[in-house]
Amino acid sequence: MRNLFISAVASLALGTGTAFALGAEGHEGSIVDVAFSFEGPFGTYDEAQLRRGFQVFNEVCASCHGMKYVPIRSLGDEGGPAIPADQLRDYAATLSIIDKESGEERPRIPADMFPTVVGDGMGPDLSVIAKGRAGFHGPYGLGINQLLKGMGGAEYIYSVLVGYEEAPACAPDDAEGYYNVAFTAGGVPDACKDAKGVSTVAGTWIAMPQMITDDVVTYADGTPASAHQVAEDISAFLMWAAEPKLAARKQAGFIAVLMLTLLSVLLYFSNKQLWAPHKGKKTA
Known part of the structure; x- marks a missing residue:
């Protein structure tokens, strides 16, 4: 240890x-x-x-690090850098990729991922x-x-x-x-x-x-x-x-906690209403 x-x-x-x-x-x-x-x-x-x-x-x-799991299009998402679509397309076009079908090099499009950078002296993704x-x-x-x-x-x-x-x-x-x-x-x-x-x-x-x-x-x-x-x-x-999606996750978590709190309150009062007629009565 x-x-x-x-x-x-x-x-x-x-x-x-x-x-x-x-x-x-x-x-x-x-x-x-x-x-x-x-x-x-x-x-x-x-x-x-x-x-x-x-x-x-x-x-x-x-130049030394890639981001192979991040789609370029996500740069334009709300809650992120929110880069305009035209600038996003221009940026993607500056990056090249080998097309899987033709085997030839082509400019990337926003739907592609960021490049993978490998080789001697290159850093981690x-x-x-x-x-x-x-x-x-x-x-x-x-x-x-x-x-x-x-x-x-x-x-x-x-x-x-x-x-x-x-x-x-x-x-x-x-x-x-x-x-x-x-x-x-x-x-x-x-x-x-x-x-x-x-x-x-x-x-x-x-x-x-x-x-x-x-x-x-x-x-x-x-x-x-x-x-x-x-x-x-x-x-x-x-x-x-x-x-x-950090902001969306936090929002979903907040709503979930709010709903669970409300449900707990309703269950508490429902329980009191359900058992109210029976409380205080002595059993034979």
């Missing part, structure tokens, strides 16, 4: 929120709790933020990565933080994107990759472990270089593109890609 432990709880100057720091063995690293608009029982996606996130994905991420990465855990696997804060997939992505730091002094010169305080999937050099073999650093080394920096994109809506803003926007977009 994995040894989960809390190594520190601290505040990070990486953005708004609180950072929960666990050692590499805890698989949590330094995760910043970001106040995304879609959190909570009534939270919804910010359309403008999703559009900015899509721009970041298209200009920064798409991002279709559902926000649902596949847990940002928050609880001590000893109890999931307490997940109960209070949710899975934290978007926070995990944000924290990794802004979590690049100078390698700690214990790191050997031949350590491969880039040190990231939020990334904990890689191995920790023996020099950065204590006598019991427990990591003494918050994160590990990641193969991806730091891609999100200040002004890495120029937003079409004029929003200042600080590194933290860009990281928040792409994290929100990837959360939408993983769960595009």
Whole structure:
């Protein structure tokens, strides 16, 4: 069983929120709790933020990451980026695909999926990565933080994107990759472990270089593109890609709870009416 432990709880100057720091063995690293608009029982996606996130994905991420499970047409759905149909067709046409029937290359249409990106040096598919990465855990696997804060997939992505730091002094010169305080999937050099073999650093080394920096994109809506803003926007977009019907699901859940509450009240009063004539009577 994995040894989960809390190594520190601290505040990070990486953005708004609180950072929960666990050692590499805890698989949590330094995760910043970001106040995304879609959190909570009534939270919804910010359309403008999703559009900015899509721009970041298209200009920064798409060269190394695919989204093979996301249909391009979903970019125009209500509750998502809501990109106009003409712009959607123009965007799809910039992407190519091999036609299954003819075997020839053709431009994509909105009904097609986003491209699959494979090959040496390419990163993982991002279709559902926000649902596949847990940002928050609880001590000893109890999931307490997940109960209070949710899975934290978007926070995990944000924290990794802004979590690049100078390698700690214990790191050997031949350590491969880039040190990231939020990334904990890689191995920790023996020099950065204590006598019991427990990591003494918050994160590990990641193969991806730091891609999100200040002004890495120029937003079409004029929003200042600080590194933290860009990281928040792409994290929100990837959360939408993983769960595009989030708002509809919350609405259905709210209606279900409301109906069950009403049904419970009706059953209570029906029960009282049914048994009222019999209450207080003595049996022979």
